[in-house]
Amino acid sequence: MTFSNPSLQPDDIPKYSSLELQQVHYSFKKIMLIERGILWLVLSAGATAIIITRSGAGKPWWILGGGILLTLILAVLLFTAIKSFQNMGYALRKHDLVFRKGWLFEKLHIIPLKKIQHCQVKRGPLERRYGLASLKIFTAGGTGADITLSGLTQQDAERLKDWLVISPGEPINTIPV
Amino acid sequence: MLQTWDKPRRPSPAIILTGFLKAAKELAGFLFLFLVSTFLRKGKAGSDGNEVEKFPWILLSFLAGIIIIVSQKAIEWYFTRYWLEGEKLILAKGMLVKRRIELPLQKIQTIQIHQNFLHRLTNTCAITMDTAGSEKTEFEIEAIRTGDAQDLQQWVRSLQQETQPIEKNAENTEAKALLQLGFNDFVKLCISENHFKSLALIALFVLGKAYDFSQQLGFDTKGFISKQSSAFEVSFWSAGILLSIALGIAIIFSSIKVILRFYDYRLQQTKSAYEMAWGLFTRHRKTIPFEKVEFISWWANWLRQKMDLYVLRLHSLAESETQQAMHIQLPVTSKKMLTHLSGTYIPVLPAESGTAVSGIQMAYLFRKILMIGLPVTLLTGGIAWFYVQWHACWVLVWLLYFTASQFIFYKNYRIWITDEAIQISRGTWGKEQVVIYLDKMVHVSIRTTPYQRSNGYANLELHLPGKSWIIPYLAKEQADYWADYITLKMEE
Numbered sequence: 216m217t218f219s220n221p222s223l224q225p226d227d228i229p230k231y232s233s234l235e236l237q238q239v240h241y242s243f244k245k246i247m248l249i250e251r252g253i254l255w256l257v258l259s260a261g262a263t264a265i266i267i268t269r270s271g272a273g274k275p276w277w278i279l280g281g282g283i284l285l286t287l288i289l290a291v292l293l294f295t296a297i298k299s300f301q302n303m304g305y306a307l308r309k310h311d312l313v314f315r316k317g318w319l320f321e322k323l324h325i326i327p328l329k330k331i332q333h334c335q336v337k338r339g340p341l342e343r344r345y346g347l348a349s350l351k352i353f354t355a356g357g358t359g360a361d362i363t364l365s366g367l368t369q370q371d372a373e374r375l376k377d378w379l380v381i382s383p384g385e386p387i388n389t390i391p392v
Numbered sequence: 393m394l395q396t397w398d399k400p401r402r403p404s405p406a407i408i409l410t411g412f413l414k415a416a417k418e419l420a421g422f423l424f425l426f427l428v429s430t431f432l433r434k435g436k437a438g439s440d441g442n443e444v445e446k447f448p449w450i451l452l453s454f455l456a457g458i459i460i461i462v463s464q465k466a467i468e469w470y471f472t473r474y475w476l477e478g479e480k481l482i483l484a485k486g487m488l489v490k491r492r493i494e495l496p497l498q499k500i501q502t503i504q505i506h507q508n509f510l511h512r513l514t515n516t517c518a519i520t521m522d523t524a525g526s527e528k529t530e531f532e533i534e535a536i537r538t539g540d541a542q543d544l545q546q547w548v549r550s551l552q553q554e555t556q557p558i559e560k561n562a563e564n565t566e567a568k569a570l571l572q573l574g575f576n577d578f579v580k581l582c583i584s585e586n587h588f589k590s591l592a593l594i595a596l597f598v599l600g601k602a603y604d605f606s607q608q609l610g611f612d613t614k615g616f617i618s619k620q621s622s623a624f625e626v627s628f629w630s631a632g633i634l635l636s637i638a639l640g641i642a643i644i645f646s647s648i649k650v651i652l653r654f655y656d657y658r659l660q661q662t663k664s665a666y667e668m669a670w671g672l673f674t675r676h677r678k679t680i681p682f683e684k685v686e687f688i689s690w691w692a693n694w695l696r697q698k699m700d701l702y703v704l705r706l707h708s709l710a711e712s713e714t715q716q717a718m719h720i721q722l723p724v725t726s727k728k729m730l731t732h733l734s735g736t737y738i739p740v741l742p743a744e745s746g747t748a749v750s751g752i753q754m755a756y757l758f759r760k761i762l763m764i765g766l767p768v769t770l771l772t773g774g775i776a777w778f779y780v781q782w783h784a785c786w787v788l789v790w791l792l793y794f795t796a797s798q799f800i801f802y803k804n805y806r807i808w809i810t811d812e813a814i815q816i817s818r819g820t821w822g823k824e825q826v827v828i829y830l831d832k833m834v835h836v837s838i839r840t841t842p843y844q845r846s847n848g849y850a851n852l853e854l855h856l857p858g859k860s861w862i863i864p865y866l867a868k869e870q871a872d873y874w875a876d877y878i879t880l881k882m883e884e
Contacts (some may be wrong), residue, residue, distance in 0.1 A: 228876045274817040295639040310883040317844065323874060327882045354834035355709065361835060 229345065231313050236304030239366025242345040244300040246366075251292040251340060259285050278364055295319060305364055312352070312379070314362050324362050330354045334376040340371065349371035396613055397547050400473035400484070406514035407535040411465030413510055414457065419457050422610050444754075474533065481521070481548065495531055499523040501684045501708050502720075503545050505677040507538065517541050521548070522711070527745050545679060552681070553664060566613060567667060568734060571659035578724040581654060583663055585646035585698045591638060594645055616718075659722055666706065668722070684708050684833050687858055690730060693825035702730050706737075709857050738813055738827055741810060746810035749870065753849055756865035757795075757802045765794045797821075807863060808875065811881065814854070816861065830881040832856060838875055844868075855879070 266281050298318035306313040312331075315323040335351040343347055348369040351360035367375065427447075470487040481500070500521050507517040516806040519541045521531040536544075573581075587822070606614070614662035655672035665681040690704040706720040724730045734741065769791040776784035797820045806817040817825045839851040839862075852863040 223753060228873070228880055230675050230872070230876055231879070311879060320839065321841075321845070322837055322839045324835055324837040325879045330882065331835040354855075361855065 229308070229355055231306075231323070234306045234313055234314065236306050239300075239364075240345075240347055240368055242347055244297065246341045246345060247300055248293060249298040251296045252289075252353050253284070255289045255292055258288065280343075289298030292379065298333075300366075303366065307375075314364055326352060326354065326361065328379060331379055334379050335360070336369075336372045336376055337363075350375055394506065397476040400475040400482075403474075403533045404471060404516045404535045404537050404540075405469055405474055406511075406516045407469045407533075408462060408465045409514060410460045410510050410535055411468075412831040415458055415461035419454050423450065423454050432568070446851075448535065459586055463758070472533070474531075477553070479551065481531065483533075493530055495523060497548055500531075500552070502678060502680045502711075503548060505535065505541050505545065507675040507677075509673055511538075517675075519544065523709075528682065532857050549665065549679065549681070567660040567662045569658070570666075570736075571729065572720060573655070573657045573723065574655055575726070577723070578650065578654070579698050580696075580701050580725060581650045581723055582643070582647040584699055584701055585650060586693070587639065587642040587646055590646045590649070590775070594641060597859075622853070624858070641750060653867060654723060657723065659733075665719075666687060666736075668720070680706060680708055682737075685737060687826060687828040688734060689824060689826040691822055693822035697823060700726050704733055706728065707856075707859070734827065738829070740810075741827060742808040742810045742813050742815035743806075743817070743825075746808040746813075746815065748809040749809060749874065750867075751807065752802060752804045752863070752865040753847055753867060754802070755847060757798050759843065759865075760798045761795055765791055765798070769796075803867060810875070814878070816863065818882050826861065828854065828856065828861070830878050833882055835879065835882075836875045841866075 230312060236337075247363055255356055256361055262281055263287060265275050299316065302318045303316050305315070310329070311327045313323065313325050315321065332355055333378050334353065337349045338347075346369060347365075348367055350364040350367060352362050352364065353359075354361050364372075364375070368370045425852045464573065467487050468485065471487045472483070474481070474483045476482070477494075478495050481495045481497060483495075485489055485491050500523055502522050504520045504522075505517050506520070514535070515538055516535040517538050518532070518534050519536055520529045522529055541804055564744045627770075652672050654670055657668075657670045657812065659666065659668045661667075663678050667677070667679045669675065686707045686709055688704065688706055690702045692702045696702065702724045703724055704722045704724045706722070708720065712718055722733070724733060757824070769787050770878065771789075773784045774786060774789040801818065801820045804823065805818065808815045812831075813829050815827045833854055833856055835855045837853045839853055842850070844865070846870075848868045849865050850868045852866055852871045854861040854863070854876055863871075
């Protein structure tokens with residue numbers, strides 16, 4: 216085999232910023248909203264218990280203030296969920312996987328395919344309800360997954376898992392459905 | 393002559409003796425406290441007068457405890473076996489719940505041999521082997537004959553090399569000495585230790601013991617300390633003398649720590665690995681093959697920089713950041729030696745041959761002050777105002793210190809990249825340098841906040857197995873460019 220190592224100009228380096236990221240499945244927005252809603256309900260239950268036990272039910276200012284604060288928290292949670300969903304996306308290249316998530320703290324990962332050790336498909340109750348799945352991607356070392364690619368259909372998650380582990384670099388349509 | 397390891401064998405029976413002595417030591421501690429508290433409480437209020445009658449029962453419990461622990465160790469010894477099977481090292485143990493641990497030889501990162509005082513008496517040692525797969529130690533035998541441990545270590549290393557054609561015929565027995573510490577090096581190490589840390593450790597130890605004492609004996613330690621401190625007349629001289637005594641004790645404590653740790657320190661290089669040995673009472677021996685070194689770093693506090701003294705760390709896949717005992721840290725006593733040792737990992741440092749990336753942006757400093765410095769100052773100052781009024785302004789001194797330290801950190805941050813490695817230099821009062829081969833990384837990421845996005849900044853995160861390095865506040869285009877470049881180099 217002949218080894219070649221041609222020099223590269225800065226413009227020759229493939230740029231991730233020019234990639235068009237593929238959005239995750241639209242049903243994942245519902246899951247994100249439901250999860251935030253559940254979080255808000257738990258917070259509200261805790262706050263209500265504190266207001267009742269500390270101030271008594273007969274102090275309307277506490278109830279009004281708590282109500283406004285909880286409504287604001289709900290608005291922020293739902294707004295960030297929608298913005299995070301809009302910002303979430305992934306792209307596959309011949310040699311790596313690009314994945315972006317988060318809105319307030321946006322994070323974009325580039326994982327070379329040859330560094331992937333194994334993948335795992337995970338389906339929670341809400342994901343099963345909407346026919347979706349998450350793909351956990353692990354590289355060497357560490358205790359947890361490096362990234363979790365959420366909002367994929369189960370079929371896409373399985374195909375992507377097989378492609379990443381069995382034949383990375385090949386066209387993905389060669390993986391049987 | 394090397395023996396074969398394909399037949400299962402038990403650890404040394406010394407495992408039972410070491411288990412017995414450890415248990416006896418722990419139980420004797422409890423027994424001693426009980427005896428002291430019993431006899432001191434005798435006749436005092438709250439004492440039922442039956443303490444002496446309870447003694448035989450306590451002694452009986454003590455003996456029962458010893459018997460249980462020794463039996464458990466004996467069962468552990470009898471049911472533990474280890475052997476080599478093909479390209480795997482097997483450890484089988486357990487009587488009721490059988491466990492079988494299989495370690496592929498190629499996955500073994502470091503092999504450590506520890507020999508404490510008890511081991512020396514019985515001519516045994518403990519051996520541990522770590523892989524990259526877990527933060528815990530996978531293979532551990534508490535007592536194995538010293539010769540057997542060295543033999544097993546050699547077997548594992550030679551079998552590892554047989555599956556690597558490049559090293560197949562390498563002669564691994566010739567070792568080149570790289571480092572040994574002399575008297576002057578010990579003096580430098582003792583002087584430049586972190587004495588404040590030592591003082592804090594002593595204070596914690598004394599307070600802990602005082603608490604135990606007051607719990608066990610009903611002695612009012614808190615009242616005693618408070619009485620003594622109020623009786624103490626504070627003057628310039630008395631404070632000076634007290635500080636000097638504290639510093640003296642801290643220096644003595646630090647020096648003892650240095651001697652215990654670095655006594656007879658030896659580092660040598662074979663054809664395929666670094667081998668090191670250190671320690672006075674507990675002797676440690678560690679081997680790490682070159683290819684298992686993930687990256688290297690070295691640092692020196694302000695005093696050590698002046699004394700030309702550094703601590704070089706070889707980071708391997710197997711180690712956990714939280715378990716300091718697993719870290720491979722080498723005391724390096726001159727810049728020349730540091731260049732020589734780092735040269736065994738990377739012949740030319742990126743700082744000497746690479747492209748200097750313009751460092752982190754000034755916005756980093758402003759954001760740190762705005763998001764951490766000012767809120768903390770306002771909050772603590774605000775609370776302090778209710779108690780000490782205008783004296784609360786002293787909190788501004790902390791803000792000044794915080795600003796100065798962040799400014800120095802910003803000024804000191806430097807990055808160099810070549811087509812094979814990256815070097816990062818950073819630090820506030822001391823300096824830390826890290827060198828990472830680009831192909832050792834597993835992925836890169838770019839992290840941004842809304843402020844960074846609207847002002848064109850980004851954090852570049854370099855992920856290694858189990859560890860991450862964050863380069864904060866680079867210009868966005870530069871972070872994008874280096875992320876693409878490093879990705880390309882990882883994929884080559």
